[in-house]
Amino acid sequence: MRPLIGISCCIKAFGIFAMPNHAVSDHYVRVVMGPVGGLPILLPAGGEPFVEAILPRLDGLLLTGSRTNVCPQYYDGPAHAPGTPEDAVRDSTTLPLIRACIGAGVPLLAICRGMQELNVALGGSLDQRIQDLPGRMDHSTPSDQPIPLVRTGKAHAVRVDGGGVLESLWGEAPRALPVNSLHNQGVARLAPRLIAEAWAPDGTVEGVRVADAPGFALGVQWHPEYDYDRDAHSLKIFQAFGAACAAFANRRAALSMAAE
Numbered sequence: 001m002r003p004l005i006g007i008s009c010c011i012k013a014f015g016i017f018a019m020p021n022h023a024v025s026d027h028y029v030r031v032v033m034g035p036v037g038g039l040p041i042l043l044p045a046g047g048e049p050f051v052e053a054i055l056p057r058l059d060g061l062l063l064t065g066s067r068t069n070v071c072p073q074y075y076d077g078p079a080h081a082p083g084t085p086e087d088a089v090r091d092s093t094t095l096p097l098i099r100a101c102i103g104a105g106v107p108l109l110a111i112c113r114g115m116q117e118l119n120v121a122l123g124g125s126l127d128q129r130i131q132d133l134p135g136r137m138d139h140s141t142p143s144d145q146p147i148p149l150v151r152t153g154k155a156h157a158v159r160v161d162g163g164g165v166l167e168s169l170w171g172e173a174p175r176a177l178p179v180n181s182l183h184n185q186g187v188a189r190l191a192p193r194l195i196a197e198a199w200a201p202d203g204t205v206e207g208v209r210v211a212d213a214p215g216f217a218l219g220v221q222w223h224p225e226y227d228y229d230r231d232a233h234s235l236k237i238f239q240a241f242g243a244a245c246a247a248f249a250n251r252r253a254a255l256s257m258a259a260e
């Protein structure tokens with residue numbers, strides 16, 4: 001039976017009345033149905049009561065990318081520049097959900113905004129426009145970039161440390177693995193429970209793991225969901241996450257049967 005994997009929704013305004021909707025991009029649903037091998041369930045941004053109610057049902061959590069940004073009040077950061085997109089309703093759900101899933105050992109894969117949420121949820125902070133910082137690269141793609149493969153194509157390399165989750169699932173620790181890059185923000189203060197294991201050439205943290213997590217808990221700043229159908233490193237991230245979710249589901253089922 002496929003593990004039930006929650007996918008974090010954003011609040012997006014759709015239609016002529018710009019009504020708020022809870023939304024997930026199709027590529028996250030496809031990757032869960034495909035290489036992850038799970039059953040996707042879209043998690044509305046329902047806040048803490050929703051988190052408590054859904055946690056016992058989840059066998060995994062996928063935290064998605066988004067053009068919106070974690071609200072600075074969650075990490076005592078300065079207010080965003082005017083016009084910077086935010087999603088406070090999503091933040092109010094994902095931040096407690098991350099802490100709850102890690103505590104329960106529910107496997108977690110955090111992508112881009114998701115990795116930034118992971119860092120903030122565990123006490124870290126963010127730089128809001130890394131391209132404005134001395135010595136840093138521009139990691140963003142223009143929102144009006146019309147050519148898909150330019151927007152999601154390989155943009156820089158990452159160096160991966162040995163001894164971490166990425167090396168364990170790849171069988172190697174690449175010194176220069178090409179990845180895509182679609183972000184303005186990045187890790188400033190790394191959360192105490194996180195260990196960085198991948199970096200861009202300018203020092204931007206690109207991969208983290210939760211040091212004391214009882215289960216799979218990995219964050220990447222790039223988007224492997226755009227590349228899993230043509231590159232083995234991306235595919236293996238999702239396969240490892242799926243295997244962890246399946247194992248968690250099997251353990252949960254065994255415990256449930258034993259309790260009957």
Ligand SMILES: N[C@@H](CCC(=O)NCCCC(=O)O)C(=O)O
Binds near residue numbers: 113
């Ligand atoms: N807004 C944050 C996080 C960036 C992010 O998740 N980008 C994905 C954009 C959606 C997509 O095109 O897939 C930042 O800018 O750092």
